[in-house]
Amino acid sequence: MQQKIHSKFVELYGEGGRLFASAGRINLIGEHTDYNGGYVFPGAIDKGIMAEIKPNGLDKVRAYSLDYNEEAVFGLREEDKPEKQWARYVFGVCRETIKRGGKVAGFDTVFAGDVPLGAGLSSSAALESCFAFALNELNGNGIDKFELARIGQSTEHNYCGVMCGIMDQFASCFGKAGSLIRLNCKTMEYKYFPFNPKGYKLVLVDSCVKHELASSAYNKRRASCENAAAAIRKNHPEVEFLSDAKRLWLDEVRERIPQEDFLRAEYVIGEVQRVLDVCDALERGDYETVGEMMYQTHFGLSRLYEVSCEELDFLNKLARRMEVTGSRVMGGGFGGCTINLVKDELYAPFIAAAKEQFAAKFGHEPKIYDVVVSDGAREIR
Numbered sequence: 001m002q003q004k005i006h007s008k009f010v011e012l013y014g015e016g017g018r019l020f021a022s023a024g025r026i027n028l029i030g031e032h033t034d035y036n037g038g039y040v041f042p043g044a045i046d047k048g049i050m051a052e053i054k055p056n057g058l059d060k061v062r063a064y065s066l067d068y069n070e071e072a073v074f075g076l077r078e079e080d081k082p083e084k085q086w087a088r089y090v091f092g093v094c095r096e097t098i099k100r101g102g103k104v105a106g107f108d109t110v111f112a113g114d115v116p117l118g119a120g121l122s123s124s125a126a127l128e129s130c131f132a133f134a135l136n137e138l139n140g141n142g143i144d145k146f147e148l149a150r151i152g153q154s155t156e157h158n159y160c161g162v163m164c165g166i167m168d169q170f171a172s173c174f175g176k177a178g179s180l181i182r183l184n185c186k187t188m189e190y191k192y193f194p195f196n197p198k199g200y201k202l203v204l205v206d207s208c209v210k211h212e213l214a215s216s217a218y219n220k221r222r223a224s225c226e227n228a229a230a231a232i233r234k235n236h237p238e239v240e241f242l243s244d245a246k247r248l249w250l251d252e253v254r255e256r257i258p259q260e261d262f263l264r265a266e267y268v269i270g271e272v273q274r275v276l277d278v279c280d281a282l283e284r285g286d287y288e289t290v291g292e293m294m295y296q297t298h299f300g301l302s303r304l305y306e307v308s309c310e311e312l313d314f315l316n317k318l319a320r321r322m323e324v325t326g327s328r329v330m331g332g333g334f335g336g337c338t339i340n341l342v343k344d345e346l347y348a349p350f351i352a353a354a355k356e357q358f359a360a361k362f363g364h365e366p367k368i369y370d371v372v373v374s375d376g377a378r379e380i381r
C-alpha cells in the first residue's frame with residue numbers, strides 16, 4: 001500500500017511527502033454507551049488508512065483517493081465544501097482544525113485504506129484521525145490527542161450527518177498494539193488493558209450486509225436516549241447522561257416516555273455495567289464471564305436497541321450453538337460484523353461452519369478477519 005501511494009503521489013504531485021497512518025477499531029464491549037457518557041472498551045486494529053502528505057504552497061487541498069481512483073480539489077473556507085463524500089471527511093478535518101485555532105496550510109495528499117467499508121470497523125474514524133494527526137504535525141499546531149479525536153467526531157457531526165460518540169476516533173488516536181482501552185466517555189479517563197487471552201482468538205465475522213439509512217437510525221437511537229435521560233433528570237437532577245441513571249430511576253418514568261425510548265435506555269444502563277464486569281473478569285482471566293457478557297450485549301442490541309439484523313442474529317445463534325465463548329454484533333450495527341471470542345481448538349470448525357451455513361442461508365459467504373490489536377494514529381518514518 002505504501003509503495004502504491006508513493007508512486008501515485010510522485011506521478012501527480014512531484015517529490016514525495018511525509019507518510020501518516022491511522023487505524024480502524026474493534027470494541028470488545030460497551031456499544032452505544034459513548035454518547036450516553038458511559039464506558040467503552042475498544043482497541044485499534046491492523047487495518048487502517050495511510051496517507052502521504054506535503055504542503056503545496058497553495059490555498060487549496062489536492063487530495064487523491066486511491067480506493068476511488070478520484071481526485072478532489074477544494075479550498076479551505078466553509079463555502080468550499082466538496083461534493084464527494086470521501087473528500088468531505090478530509091475537508092471536515094481541515095475545517096474543524098481551523099475552528100480550533102489551528103493552522104492548515106494547503107497540501108497535496110494521496111491516501112488509501114484497507115478497512116472494509118460498512119463492516120462496523122470505523123473506516124471513517126481511521127481517515128479522520130489520520131488527517132487530524134497529520135495536519136497537527138505538519139502545521140506544528142500542538143493540539144492534544146483528545147482534541148484530535150474531537151476533530152474527527154465533529155467532522156462526522158458537521159460534515160457527514162452522523163451524531164456519533166467519541167469511541168471510534170478515540171480508539172484511532174490512542175490505540176496501542178496489544179492493548180484494549182477502557183474509556184469513561186463522561187470524564188475521558190482511560191486505562192490500557194493488555195489483551196492477550198491465552199487459548200483464545202478474537203475473530204470478526206463480516207456479514208457483508210450494509211443497511212441504507214443506518215446513520216438516520218443511529219441518530220434516532222441517540223435521540224431516544226436523550227429523551228429518556230431528560231425524563232429521569234426531572235426526578236434526579238444529577239443525571240447528566242443516561243449512564244448516570246440507576247435502573248430503578250428508569251422504571252419511575254416508564255409511563256412518561258415512549259416504550260421504544262424505555263427499551264433503548266434499558267439496554268444502555270445494562271451495557272454500562274457490563275463493561276465494568278468484563279474488565280474485572282479479564283483481570284481474573286475469567287473469559288467465560290467475558291463471553292457471557294458479550295452474548296448479553298448481543299441480546300440487548302438485537303431486542304432492546306434493535307440495531308441487529310437477520311444475518312447478524314443468525315451468526316450469533318450459530319456461535320452459541322457451537323459453544324463459542326462470546327459473540328455479538330459490533331459497532332453501530334445495522335449490518336457489519338460480529339465479534340467472537342473463540343477457543344483455539346474451536347476456531348477452525350467455527351469458521352468453517354459460519355461460512356458454510358451462512359452461505360447456505362444467505363447466498364454468500366461472510367468474510368473473516370482475525371483481530372490484531374495495533375497502534376493508532378502515527379507517522380511512518
Ligand code: GLA
Pocket residue numbers: 030031032033034035122164165166167168331332333
Ligand atoms: C459508531 C459510532 C460510535 C459508537 C458506536 C456504537 O461506531 O461512531 O461513536 O456510538 O457506533 O457503540
